[in-house]
Amino acid sequence: MFKRKSKHVLPGFKTTMGFTLFYLLLIVIVPLLGLGIKASTIGWTKFCETAISHRVMASLRLSFGASLMAATINVFFGLVVAWVLVRYRFPGKRIVDALVDIPFALPTAVAGIALTALYSSKGWIGAWLSPLGIKVAYTPLGITVVLSFVGLPLVVRSIQPVLQEFDPEVEEAAALLGAHRGQSFLRVLLPELTPAILTGFALSMARAVGEYGSVVFISGNLPMRTEIAPLLIITKLEQYDYAGATAIAAIMLLFSFSILLSINLSQHWRRRALAH
């Protein structure tokens, strides 16, 4: 007779959990630990020296600044796009829905060269803007545009499901109580959507700060002006300044981890709050 070995009802726990942990250890944990250990061997003074150097500060400022700008733009336009996709019917809606996913499916390098060609002074849009004195390619503005491209699906796909699941009866109740459309939107819908909007914003930020492939073509890469942090890491690597590269990487990692943590925690708390 079969004697039960584990307290789990369904079989396969040891095997699957074992493999999962092993894989995670090998592919994720050890490499990241390697970075952490290397970062700690740099020594605090050298770390601060690197981090506070003008060039590094400029690159971090650029990366974070442009990402913030792009994420904000995406929140507004992403909300509009999500709204339009969920609430209205119009011809070609399917195509529009697929378009939103393009930045997700398209390789970053392809997006990079395409957007650069588009906004360069001879490009389709760039040529139109340059008589107006607006230069997009090789400027921080161009970086912002590209980061908006990259972050769009993250915002839209965060908001869309929440909007879809929204109970129509709540809005109907608001209408019956006398609220007009604007009030209903601001007071009833928007508060419900805020967590999803914030999640989309955070995801877009996190993605944008680390983005390399699409940005490196449009940014021009002038040190101190249009050099993004990821590029600086590569430059330092090519100069065999492992310590410098590690320092910047550690800062970026800390940032992305804290964003990931805050998203997960806020979702966790919200779920607990709703359960009560």
Place this chain on the structure above:
Amino acid sequence: MNAVATTELSNKALTARFGRVVQRDPLWVRAGLICIALVYLFVLVFLPLVLVFVAAMAKGVAAYWSAIVDPAALDAIKLTLFISFASVSLNLIFGLAAAWSITKFHFRGKGLLITLIDLPFSVSPVVSGLIFVLLFGAQGWFGPWLYAHDIKIVFAWPAILLATTFVTSPFVARELIPLMQAQGCDEEQAAITLGASGWQIFRHVTFPNIRWALVYALILCNARAMGEFGAVSVVSGHIRGQTNTIPLHVEELYNEYSSAAAFSVASLLALFAFATLGIKILVESHTARNTRIDNTFRSLE
């Protein structure tokens, strides 16, 4: 209870089919918002896409073709296909194992495990490459040992495989876990009372229920693996003909001002992106149909 359920369904169903029943937005609002959305998407997404193909054909079809069958390009294609196949296969097994262990069992630290699995998703691609250079590069932990044994990892395909696998590892698990959590364990538990073994349960009960989500996860994982640029850029060394993947090859062509050739090769990836989205739409319409049938019949009880 059943009466309430029917009302809920008809309300949501009505809204889905006819738009807002009570609160319909005025026409100017609707038109305005749709316009804004369309213009934004047109400028930001549609134009660059079109540009890829127009620029690819800028020097004519012959030039397009020769850019693609150029030996360096073919090498890049071969390497990319190999790396994607390998990393997606590895991540498929990992994703299935992780999803099974997380959703069918009860244990502490589940949240931590899920966060760990999600981790690569939040790491910058360049950093993803850097960590493997720190491990296996000439000055890395294992560097001297590898050099002594004449094993090349960095600046060769193993590092590209490792970096790509790292970057794409969350995709399958992230797609499967919410679905399997929503599906619950009832069917699996029923199967075990009926005498099925672990493998039989997975094959006959679980797998058919996650089939489509798995397809979607695989094509997404594949799309990302093929297009990965930052991480691969760091570890590959850009050795033409040997360690260039398609994106790296595109970059090289672009930097050499062979822009038409660069866009020609890039168009391959763009076409692949279309195929990915096409499959996604197919999968979604299939699952949406099933969910609709489910909901309709449930309301008949």
Place this chain on the structure above:
Amino acid sequence: MRNAASIKLTSIHKRFGSFPALNDVTLNIQPGQLAAILGPSGSGKTTLLRIIAGLETQNAGSLHFDSEDMTRTSPRDRHVGFVFQHYALFRHMTVLENIAFGLKVRRRKQGLSKKEIRDRALRLLNIVRLEGLENRMPQELSGGQRQRVALARALAIEPRVLLLDEPFGALDAKVRKELRRWLRLFHNEMGITTVFVTHDQDEALEIADQIVVMNHGRIEQVGAPTEVFERPATPFVQEFLGICENFQKPGILPDPVEVPDQMELPGVVEARA
């Protein structure tokens, strides 16, 4: 008459974290009996049922089928038929495939040919009065029909113990009444030891041979319906059953298809499970 086993639970304890779900539960169910475990939500009745099936592991105590110690046997080898509250039908398999599943996975062990499996499954389909529906998908069936498929599926493996978790909970009142009477007649014919869990006292009182009243993880009383109703052992039992005003004595079982027109429907207060 199939081989029916007795069920013996001795001093079962079960905790979920710090929550005590079952506290020193001892219970004997005779072979061939139809027993009802009755109690409000949170009383531990479903947990007890799942422990008998092996879907939960007790923290202490033992379980025997006849004289066999089942305490540490995996659910796969206990040979129990289990009908889940929400049926847990395999949603991508047809009705026939669902029923045949238990036979298919044991095929090698039992040496049944594909034809034999199909014949057996069809026979079971007839027994539960669903002939003609073998190629339907579960989503296409009504609740009552899904219920009977789940029952047929559980019976396919010829269990010696049949367990049902709130079998009629998700159905509307009329179907519920019909099906419970049908279950009683079915049990009379099949003779398998059957245990079902319910929060509906009418259900328990009407069809069970033995009622086990539970509250807060303990057994309050065990006995035949008349005994429990006329001689409640504790105030809880009295209160829990006392809401029912018009009690129909078991033993008068009308034909399962017709509902007698002169029947007073008792005032049933449904406790939400």
